[in-house]
Amino acid sequence: MKIATYNVNGINARLPVLLRWLAETTPDIVCLQELKAPQEKFPQDALWDAGYSAVWKGQKSWNGVAILGRGVELQETRNALPDNDQDEQSRYIEASVHGVLIGCLYLPNGNPAPGPKFEYKLRWFEQFINHAASLLETKTPTVLAGDFNVIPTNLDASHPERWVNDALFRPESRAAFTKLIESGWIDSIRKLSPTQRIYTYWDYFGNAYQRNAGLRIDHLLVSRELSEQLVEASVDRHVRGWEKTSDHAPAWIKIARDS
Template identity: 65%
Template sequence: MKIATFNINGVNGRLPVLLRWLAEAEADVVCLQELKAPDERFPIREIEHAGYGAIWHGQKSWNGVAILARGKEPIETRRGLPGDPDDSHSRYIEAAIEGMLVGCLYLPNGNPAPGPKFDYKLRWFQRLTDYAAELLALEIPVVLAGDYNVMPTELDVYKPERWTGDALFRPEVRDAFHVLVAQGWTDALRTLHPDERIYTFWDYFRNAWGRNAGLRLDHFLLSPSVAARLAAAEVDRQVRGWDKASDHAPTWIELVDGSRTKRRKGTPKSG
């Protein structure tokens, strides 16, 4: 099974990019962030024509998340994180697909920091951490995929010294990510590429793409039973170079049956 996450940065404006990538990548499950469209403007007809069922949680001009499943309809299990009934941001949606729970998330940016937006980010992160603990306690296969808006380590940012005060890299945010992972989740990309500089985002400004001045913002966290099936984790970075591309590139993992698991180079060996 191939599961992907892609911050599309406007699903309607970048629909040709999305449809081209869907046809090329043939992912089984796709988590989308930053739809930037209300529910009624989600392009379900085009998505279905591409061979995918979908659920989505839209919002006018901002945010928005969706889960696509190739050849089937994802079964929605949650819309929005628990813990704040007044939170109107469309940042989390969850579905059951082939015996697995897939949570698609778009964590707040948090800038400028410090400030109210940064405080909201930390509160949202805590709500995610609390809910993730509940999911782990169920002892079922779970994938939490999306744009976490955090670079967990210095390997995840092209010039760490320039980002120390940014809400994406402040110690509080990195600590929050590490606390979340320490519950028992596996950071898929970093597990299979422990020493590599891997980026999933390149800003539109200052020729960031041309200079490979990137950030790793898009992550997969896997519950133990899913982590045992992890065979590959990569970034389709070439998509960032397409015409009218998102500033993020699609990131994906491949899962195989436990009996057939064969991890790629760089994977820690057991025993």
């Protein structure tokens, strides 16, 4: 089973890119973030024609998350964090497929920091950590995938010194990510590539992609039940070089499990 995460940065504006990538790589499950589209503007028909069913939670102009399934019906289990139903920002959706639970998230950016947006990021992060812990207790094979807006270590930034005061790299953000990992989640890319510089995001400015001045902020975490079935993890870096593409590239894992 191939599971991917991709911050599309506007699903309707990037739909040709998304469809091209889906046709090229045929992932089984895809977690999308930053739909930037209200619920009724999600391109369900185009994705269905491409062979994918979907569950989604949109939001006008901002945020928005979705899970796609190739040739399967997804069973949505929730579309917000527990006790967070009143949050106006669409940032989490969850679905079950082939005995695996998929959680798709778009964690708040948090800039400028310090400030109210950073405080919201940390509150949301803590709620997410609590929910993730409850998922581990179920012993259900689970993947948490999405744009975490966290640079976990210096290895995950081409120039970490430039990000010291940014919400993505502040000690509080990295400490929350570490807390999540230490609770029992496995960072797929780091499990298989512990020392390699791998990026998932390149800014539109300053020829960042051409210079490979990137960040790794899109992550796929797996529960212990899946960690031994993890066989491959990578990033489709070339997609970032396509015309009218997102500033993120799709990241993905393969697990040795029937799909």
